[in-house]
Amino acid sequence: MNKTLLTLGIGLLGSAAALAQSDIPANPVKPTPQQLRYQQQELIGFLHLTVNTFTDREWGTGQEDPAIFNPTQLDARQWVRVAKDAGMKTLILTAKHHDGFCLWPSKYTDHSVKSSPWKGGKGDVVRDLADACREAGIKLGLYLSPWDMHEPKYGTSEYNQFYLNQLRELLTNYGPVAEVWMDGAKGENAKNMSYDFDAYRALIRQLQPQAVIFSDVGPGVRWIGNEKGFAGETCWSTINTEGMDIGKADSKYLNTGDPKGDEWIPGECDVSIRPGWFYHPAEDAKVKTPKQLVDVYYKSVGRNGTLLLNLPPDRRGLIHESDVAALKGMRAILDETFRANLAGRRTARASASTPAFPPRNLTDGNADTYWAASAGQTTATLDLDLGRETTFDRIALQEPVRLGQRVSAFRVEAEQNGQWKPVASGTTIGYKRLLRLDAPVQARRIRVVIEQANNTAALSEIAVYKASPNE
Ligand code: FUL
Ligand code: CA
Numbered sequence: 001m002n003k004t005l006l007t008l009g010i011g012l013l014g015s016a017a018a019l020a021q022s023d024i025p026a027n028p029v030k031p032t033p034q035q036l037r038y039q040q041q042e043l044i045g046f047l048h049l050t051v052n053t054f055t056d057r058e059w060g061t062g063q064e065d066p067a068i069f070n071p072t073q074l075d076a077r078q079w080v081r082v083a084k085d086a087g088m089k090t091l092i093l094t095a096k097h098h099d100g101f102c103l104w105p106s107k108y109t110d111h112s113v114k115s116s117p118w119k120g121g122k123g124d125v126v127r128d129l130a131d132a133c134r135e136a137g138i139k140l141g142l143y144l145s146p147w148d149m150h151e152p153k154y155g156t157s158e159y160n161q162f163y164l165n166q167l168r169e170l171l172t173n174y175g176p177v178a179e180v181w182m183d184g185a186k187g188e189n190a191k192n193m194s195y196d197f198d199a200y201r202a203l204i205r206q207l208q209p210q211a212v213i214f215s216d217v218g219p220g221v222r223w224i225g226n227e228k229g230f231a232g233e234t235c236w237s238t239i240n241t242e243g244m245d246i247g248k249a250d251s252k253y254l255n256t257g258d259p260k261g262d263e264w265i266p267g268e269c270d271v272s273i274r275p276g277w278f279y280h281p282a283e284d285a286k287v288k289t290p291k292q293l294v295d296v297y298y299k300s301v302g303r304n305g306t307l308l309l310n311l312p313p314d315r316r317g318l319i320h321e322s323d324v325a326a327l328k329g330m331r332a333i334l335d336e337t338f339r340a341n342l343a344g345r346r347t348a349r350a351s352a353s354t355p356a357f358p359p360r361n362l363t364d365g366n367a368d369t370y371w372a373a374s375a376g377q378t379t380a381t382l383d384l385d386l387g388r389e390t391t392f393d394r395i396a397l398q399e400p401v402r403l404g405q406r407v408s409a410f411r412v413e414a415e416q417n418g419q420w421k422p423v424a425s426g427t428t429i430g431y432k433r434l435l436r437l438d439a440p441v442q443a444r445r446i447r448v449v450i451e452q453a454n455n456t457a458a459l460s461e462i463a464v465y466k467a468s469p470n471e
Pocket of ligand 1: 183
């Protein structure tokens with residue numbers, strides 16, 4: 001072959017490869033690239049710290065004396081180290097909780113670290129965390145409570161400007177902010193206040209266009225509807241927000257999402273490692289065990305959610321030893337369970353496929369590649385040959401959610417003595433679905449049956465594991 005022909009041939013091959021890489025048609029409702037990156041994090045951390053840490057309360061009063069805020073060994077690098085070791089990709093700090101005390105020296109109030117004895121009033125917790133996150137390569141998120149019990153402007157229209165001013169400080173002075181957390185809670189006796197959420201959101205979009213905005217109703221990420229960290233067994237990343245707002249949302253609906261939802265707003269599952277959100281010495285013996293944390297992981301990340309796990313710094317300004325130990329235990333179990341994918345690179349066959357998206361994409365260990373049924377086919381059977389009799393009790397399924405969320409019913413079967421026996425079933429899959437079998441199963445062949453989907457069926461990974469004995 002002469003050189004020109006060769007180049008031409010390579011050129012053609014190249015464009016064939018390029019063609020093969022274009023996707024099957026996406027659903028009309030699908031994530032933005034930043035929502036996709038957000039969900040791929042799986043595990044993120046929360047840090048609740050304010051005057052409450054020193055008064056032993058969960059909600060303050062707004063009347064606290066800033067003099068009580070005096071952590072003796074505050075070390076944001078320790079927080080980041082602990083979070084990173086646990087596998088967290090973002091850390092979200094309560095820059096201001098409901099009591100109004102600011103962990104940064106805001107120009108707009110004296111009710112902040114600058115009036116505290118900590119570092120002689122020269123400290124800035126937001127700065128410390130932003131620096132530590134940057135050094136360690138993890139992302140920063142900030143919680144700025146709309147409800148403010150201290151600020152005298154609260155309850156008047158001027159408060160909206162006050163909130164915007166604080167938001168501007170946080171979103172301009174500390175580098176990139178990956179997530180802005182807008183909590184909907186408000187005490188029964190709180191003054192009436194009509195928040196200008198549209199203006200808040202617009203300012204975030206303007207100053208930090210990459211940030212995902214968390215609230216009960218998104219627009220980036222939604223609350224999962226409880227503070228246990230549990231997504232619904234059925235969990236759609238789509239919802240309709242009409243008629244709902246921050247603090248005015250139906251928590252059951254948020255928990256399951258809505259297959260007919262016209263917005264992509266995936267669920268974030270927030271929960272504390274302790275009973276409370278803030279540190280209380282009396283809860284040192286009530287830290288969730290590694291086993292309990294792993295259970296939460298299955299019920300959040302394993303149900304198409306993101307786990308936002310709270311690690312409240314103590315009065316020293318450190319994450320307590322008990323919490324650190326529990327997190328290490330959780331990480332060790334997850335690493336052990338998910339270390340070896342027993343279906344990795346094994347042969348897969350599909351009842352029907354779009355040729356450019358063959359079944360081998362199901363076991364290539366890459367969540368970006370996927371198998372797709374033939375166009376318009378919403379059911380399918382996917383057969384896997386594990387190569388030898390294999391004992392397993394965990395199954396992970398993933399959809400290529402950049403194309404939207406599709407599957408609404410599936411089951412998994414294993415071949416035993418020549419018979420197909422159901423071992424697991426479910427409704428939604430989404431970004432990731434983890435299935436725990438009642439007992440270990442031994443089989444060489446398994447199959448995933450997609451019983452119902454709202455568009456051409458597609459899956460990006462099928463993986464099989466044997467759980468750590470410590471689960
Ligand atoms: C709630 C707040 O009232 C709690 O104090 C905590 O911050 C939790 C994460 O959100 O709505
Ligand atoms: Ca794949």
